[in-house]
Amino acid sequence: MVSQTTVSIVFLVLGGMALLFGTVLVFVGPIIIDDQIVKNVEINPKNDLSYTMWKDIPVPFFMSVYFFHIVNPDEILKGERPMVIQRGPYVYRENRWKDNITFHENHTVSYKEYRQYFFEESMSVxxxxxxxxxxNMLVLGASVMMENMPFPVRLLLSTTFKTFNEGPFLTKPVGELMWGYDSKLVDFLNKYLPGMLPSSGKFGLFADFNNSNTGLFTIFTGRDDIRKVHMVDSWNGLKNVDYWRSDQCNMINGTAGQMWPPFMTKETTMPFYSPDACRSMELVYQRPLVSSGIPVYRYVSPKTLFANGADFPPNEGFCPCRQSGLLNVSSCRHGSPTFISQPHFYNADPQLLDTVSGLSPSEDEHGLFIDIHPETGVPVNVSVRLQLNLFLKKVSGISETGNIAEVVMPMLWFEESGYIDGPVLHTFRTNLVVLPKVMEYMQYIFIALGLAAILTAVILFLTDKKVWKKSSQTLTQAVSTRVYDNVNHSKQHPANETQAEKYNQSNTGKK
Known part of the structure; x- marks a missing residue:
């Protein structure tokens, strides 16, 4: 039968080994996890999960468009305050994929990202x-662009509008406004003034989006330095753009806006370059939360994102500016008096809300945010919301502008949203969330088991020692009692003692 001492020694050895293994995991575990993250987020065709997510973006992605339907166009021409009603969403499923992928020796990769849109009626109003x-951007936008031209030129422009039956406002189906409509004026301009319009075909607000790409991006793969993964090296061969009035504003900073370097902290910002906005932007940390069972950090746009130069001096290079909350993108939109803002002028100067009736900004509905897994830099839930506005005013000599009061007129806003779902979510959560957590818990489990085993060994040892001591005391007491009983017996029966002595003496004599 195995003694308690032997069992205690076994528990002691096993407990010591478990404690040692758990302690080693405390120090080695994070290193192993970080090493696995580095291997998975590097842009490398051998990394099936991360490379597929980067190349083909196999997650649901949608663009929801909301139009600001004008209720009082005739009154606007008389100088009254515009009134609008939001119509939408009109939802489009968005397919994105990368092509012309070329890896370079300096640990960068070049590609063009293409996009294609399909209307989703079941998700639309x-x-x-x-x-x-x-x-009508062709009329009211061109009028502001020609404001400083000689008066006869403005009269000629107004005559041209009348010739082609172009009025100050458009009433058309959503599909035509989005992807293009036939216009004799557009055909005339493309024929005699090529390059004046962004599209050589039909004119639509998103005509140059569908079946197009966002330019040639060259980004770092992270192979030599994981801190640079996804960061833009150049766009269309450029290190800087020339749309703006300062070197800082012309810088191409951050990533291409899809993934970021791993190991983000609450102090980390999220810079990215947007070809659609013609500039780099930066999001800031807001709060932690859980999205689809994955712990994430929520990043949002700061109030200074579209602030004017007076409120935020670093933005002076983006001017000429109007009220804070508006980005003048005319320099990269063929001179059209176009402004970008957040929907319903969220985070903008309240004065803008006084000039248009029907707007009601809120953070939940109109705030821009990205929920990102900080350890990997992979977005889990994205909602990028921007509004397209047109600056309107009366222009002398162009009767189509009537007596329009100066106003930044909202035309539409759109939300590009995507989230990890399905098999991709399961694989991502298993490999990059669950397994690291299991390893983290294992270290504490082994430490706890080790301490428990050692404690058990000590208890067994002490118990065995106590039993041995008690047994020794019992044996001693038993021997003492036996001796004592023998002595008493002799005293009480002396005859028996004498006979015993005689018998001994007799045997001795015989010998």
Whole structure:
């Protein structure tokens, strides 16, 4: 039978080994986890999960468009305050993929990202045949652009508008406003003034989005330095753009806006370059939360993102500016008086809300955010929301502008949203969330088991020692009692003692 001492020694050895293994995991575990993250987030065709997510973006991605339908176009021409009603969403499923992928020896990779849109009627408030009224960019935008031209030129422009039956406002189906409509004026301009318009075909607000790419990006793979993974090295061969008035504003900073370097902290910001906005932007940490069972950090746009130079001096290079909350993108939109803002002028100067009726900004509905897994730099839930606005005013000599009061007129806002779902979510959560957590818990489990085993060994040892001591005391007491009983017996029976002595003496004599 195995003694308690032997069992205690076994528990002591096993407990010591478990304690040692758990302690080693405390120091080695994070290193192993970080090493696995580094291997998985590097842009490398051998990394099936991360490379597929980067190359083909196999997650649901949608663009939801909301139009600001003008209720009182005639009154606007008389100088009254515009009134709008939001119509939408009109939702489009967005397919994105990368092509022309080329890896370079300096640990960068070049590619073009293409996008394609498909209308999702089941997710929309109606279909693309719904009719809305918005400002006519070809008329009202061109009028502001020609404001400083000689008066005869402005008269000629107004005559041209009348010739081609172009008025100050458009009332057309959503599909045509989005992807293009036939216009004799557009055909005339493309024929005699090529390059004046962004599209050589039909004119639509998103005509140059569908079946197009965002330019040639060259980004770092992270192979030599994981801190640079996804960071932009150049765009269309450029290290800087030339749209703006300062070197800082012309810088191409951050990533291409899809993934970021791993090991983010609450102090880390999220810079990215947006070809659609013609500039780099930066999001800031707001709060931690859990999205689809994955712990994430929520990043949002700061109030200074579209602030004017007076409120935020570093933005002076983006001017000429109007109120804070507006980005003048005319320099990269063929001179058109176009402004970008957050929807419903969220985070903008309150004065903008006084000039248009029907707007009601809120953070939940109109705030821009990205929920990102900080350990890997992979976005889990994305909602990028921007509004397109047109600056309107009366222009002398162009009768189409009537007596329009100066106003930054909202035309539409759109939300590009995506989230990890399905098998990709399961694989991501298993490999990059669950397994690291299991390893983290294992170290504490082994430490706890080790301490428990050592404690058990000590208890067994002490118990065995106590039993041995008690047994020794019992044996001693038993021997003492036996001797004592023998002595008493002799005293009480002396005859028996004498006979015993005689018997001994007799045997001795015989010998």
């Amino acid at each position: 109606g279909d693309e045949s719904d009719v809305v009224t918005i400002p």
